[in-house]
Every structure is written in structure tokens, then in C-alpha cells.
Amino acid sequence: MARVALLSNPRSTGNRAHLPRVRSFCARHSDVFHYEVESVDQVAEALRIIARVKPKVLVINGGDGTVQTALTELYCGGHFDGAPPPVAVLPNGKTNLIALDLGAGDDPIATLERVIELARSDSLADHVVARELISLSGGDHEERPVLGMFLGGAGLANSILFCRNKVYPLGLPNGLSHVLTAIAVLITLLLGIRAAFLPPRARPVTVSVMKGGAIEGRYALLIVTTLERLLLNTDAKLPGEKRGALQLMLVEQSPVALVRAIIAGVLGKLGKSVVAGVHLGRGDEIRIEGDRSSVILDGEIFQAGHGRPIVLTQTAPVPFLKLAA
Known part of the structure; x- marks a missing residue:
């Protein structure tokens, strides 16, 4: 039985940089079952296969869309016999709000190491929280x-869409992209300026x-x-x-x-x-x-x-x- 199952989406933005390290890490740890999907449409089938190995922890490694689809399938799909395993999320999306709320650090490998440490210990149940x-x-x-x-x-949705459609394509680091978006939002709100290059009202x-x-x-x-x-x-x-x-x-x-x-x-x-x-x-x-x-x-x-x-x-x-x- 695999202690940890890792579901990865190679097409997520964060995985373009981190996936080679993640693959190498999994290759060195035989108790990690690593399954990769090419699109969110394959997440349901991935969870059906993952359920067969009965992992103690399910780790999601992908962008916000991958996490959302996995949570929907996990809850609605009935792929696991009984209660599903606890879920951990690697810090890989644009916002990482779920990963941060669950205590993940900035480095996906360090987070994976912590997950494996808990999965191997007798104190795993002490770290499971219901949400x-x-x-x-x-x-x-x-x-x-x-x-x-x-x-x-x-306005928050407009800001997120502005950042996604106007700022992220510039290829800037996420942190700088978020700062520029915040400045654009403040200009729109404080000065009342309306323009195609600013978030809409x-x-x-x-x-x-x-x-x-x-x-x-x-x-x-x-x-x-x-x-x-x-x-x-x-x-x-x-x-x-x-x-x-x-x-x-x-x-x-x-x-x-x-x-x-x-x-x-x-x-x-x-x-x-x-x-x-x-x-x-x-x-x-x-x-x-x-x-x-x-x-x-x-x-x-x-x-x-x-x-x-x-x-x-x-x-x-x-x-x-x-x-x-």
C-alpha cells in the first residue's frame, strides 16, 4: 500500500519549473504513487486508479483548476470505498490560498517531505482537520x-480576471504581477479612471x-x-x-x-x-x-x-x- 498518492498536472504554470524535481523526488521514494494527468478531464479516472492503491494521504500538485476539479471528484465521484484519505495541496497555483491555509511552505519538495514524514508516523490522525x-x-x-x-x-473577480488576462501574459513573477494588479485597482478606485488597460468597474x-x-x-x-x-x-x-x-x-x-x-x-x-x-x-x-x-x-x-x-x-x-x- 502506498503511503502517499500524488496527483500532478504537468500543464499547470508552477509545474513547468517544479515538476522535474517532483518526479526525481518520487523516483527516490517507493512509498509515493505518482500519477500525472494531461488535463482536468482526466482527474476522475486518475482518482479511480489512485483509490486502488489505498493511500494514507492524497496530495494534489497542480493549479487552482486542478485542485478544484480534484475536490469536486473526491466529494461527488464516490471513487474511494468509504471515507477518502486526507488531502494535502502543494504550493503550485497562482494564489496558493488553500495550500497556505493548510500550512504548506513555499517549496513543493519541502512540503512533500513533510507529508511523507507525517504519513510514516503514528501521529497522522493528529494532523487531520475537517473542512x-x-x-x-x-x-x-x-x-x-x-x-x-x-x-x-x-471587483475582486474583475481584478483576478484583469491579472489573468492582462498581467500574467507579460511573463512577470507572480508577486510582481499581483503588485501591478493592486496598483491598477487602486488607480481605478481612487481616481475613477476608466480605460481598456485598467480593471472594469x-x-x-x-x-x-x-x-x-x-x-x-x-x-x-x-x-x-x-x-x-x-x-x-x-x-x-x-x-x-x-x-x-x-x-x-x-x-x-x-x-x-x-x-x-x-x-x-x-x-x-x-x-x-x-x-x-x-x-x-x-x-x-x-x-x-x-x-x-x-x-x-x-x-x-x-x-x-x-x-x-x-x-x-x-x-x-x-x-x-x-x-x-
Whole structure:
């Protein structure tokens, strides 16, 4: 039985640099079962084969789309007999939010070494944590949902798409690309400049939290996540609420609101006191409605329309491997 199964997508951006090292590492470790796919369409078959070797840990090595597809198949596909193995994610995507939330470092090889160390030890169960996933659908219970852990919408989605379509093609390092995107966003927000080489203005959206009413407006940030913390070092958990509910953060599209949110986040006060222009909440169901308003769930784009809301619910807990002590 393989202690660790590694699912890799060679076509992800990060693997262009790291995959040769990953292959060499796996060749030296006989207890690692390494399976490579050429596209996300092959992930379902990959998991069917991986299930046969009954690994103690499943590691995903690919971009955001690979991670999202693997999580969806892991939860909906029924490939494993009983509970699936805990999941670890290598720091390989453009944003790495899931990997960072689970305690992965910057180096994929160091992360793999830590996974193998835990898989060989008797303390593996102590590092397994349960996390719910975001289930995205159009409200039709017959359709298969798409699963992920971080959703960005409104101005944030526009910024992500701007970075993906306008900045990443320049071939710059990820960190510099993100800085340039942030500068472009601030220019648009602070100066009100509209141009083809800048991110577009966010469209109006209506966000409804089950049993919590609806909020309508234009937002610089719309975030829904099941990660432990939102952006800006924020925890939207209110006293008495369970950890698993979907976390929501909305920041109104105004320079003052965004600056207030950033300052409160840096000072660790966001979520602990009321900040004008910032809306926080949690719920078991969140609906997003708007005219051609885009959201991005772990790298995949979805669009709400009139009469076609995006409905977010939470799944039952899924096991993940927390690498940090």
C-alpha cells in the first residue's frame, strides 16, 4: 500500500519549473504513487486508479483548476470505498490560498517531505482537520455542483480576471504581477479612471444570506470562503456560530471603505468591531444575483444573470492534512 498518492498536472504554470524535481523526488521514494494527468478531464479516472492503491494521504500538485476539479471528484465521484484519505495541496497555483491555509511552505519538495514524514508516523490522525467545501450551483438540485474553498466576486473577480488576462501574459513573477494588479485597482478606485488597460468597474450585485436578508450594491471585494481566515486577516465567525458555515465579506466600492478595511485588517480589528462600508456574515446558504456579474471559485469563472442566481451552500466535512504544527 502506498503511503502517499500524488496527483500532478504537468500543464499547470508552477509545474513547468517544479515538476522535474517532483518526479526525481518520487523516483527516490517507493512509498509515493505518482500519477500525472494531461488535463482536468482526466482527474476522475486518475482518482479511480489512485483509490486502488489505498493511500494514507492524497496530495494534489497542480493549479487552482486542478485542485478544484480534484475536490469536486473526491466529494461527488464516490471513487474511494468509504471515507477518502486526507488531502494535502502543494504550493503550485497562482494564489496558493488553500495550500497556505493548510500550512504548506513555499517549496513543493519541502512540503512533500513533510507529508511523507507525517504519513510514516503514528501521529497522522493528529494532523487531520475537517473542512467544509463551498458547493456552487444554479439552485437546481439535479445538476452536479462545483466545489471549492475560496470564491471571489464583484471587483475582486474583475481584478483576478484583469491579472489573468492582462498581467500574467507579460511573463512577470507572480508577486510582481499581483503588485501591478493592486496598483491598477487602486488607480481605478481612487481616481475613477476608466480605460481598456485598467480593471472594469464592478457591476451591481445582490447578495442574500439565508435568514439574514439581502444586501445590494457595488463592491470592491466580495469573498465567500470556508478557509479559516478571510483576506485582510479577518475571521467572520460570530460568538456561538459553528466554524463550518460559509464566511462572507463585502467591502463597498469606495476608496474610503477599502482603506478602512485594510487598516482594520492590519490592526486585527476587522470582524471584532463595526467598520463602515464593510459587511461580514456567515450562513449555510448564500445567493448572488446580478446582471452578468462574475465570480471565481478556485480559478473557475461563473456568471450570474437575471433569473440565474449563483447559489452557494456548504458540504459535509472533508478531511485535509494540516502540515503546520
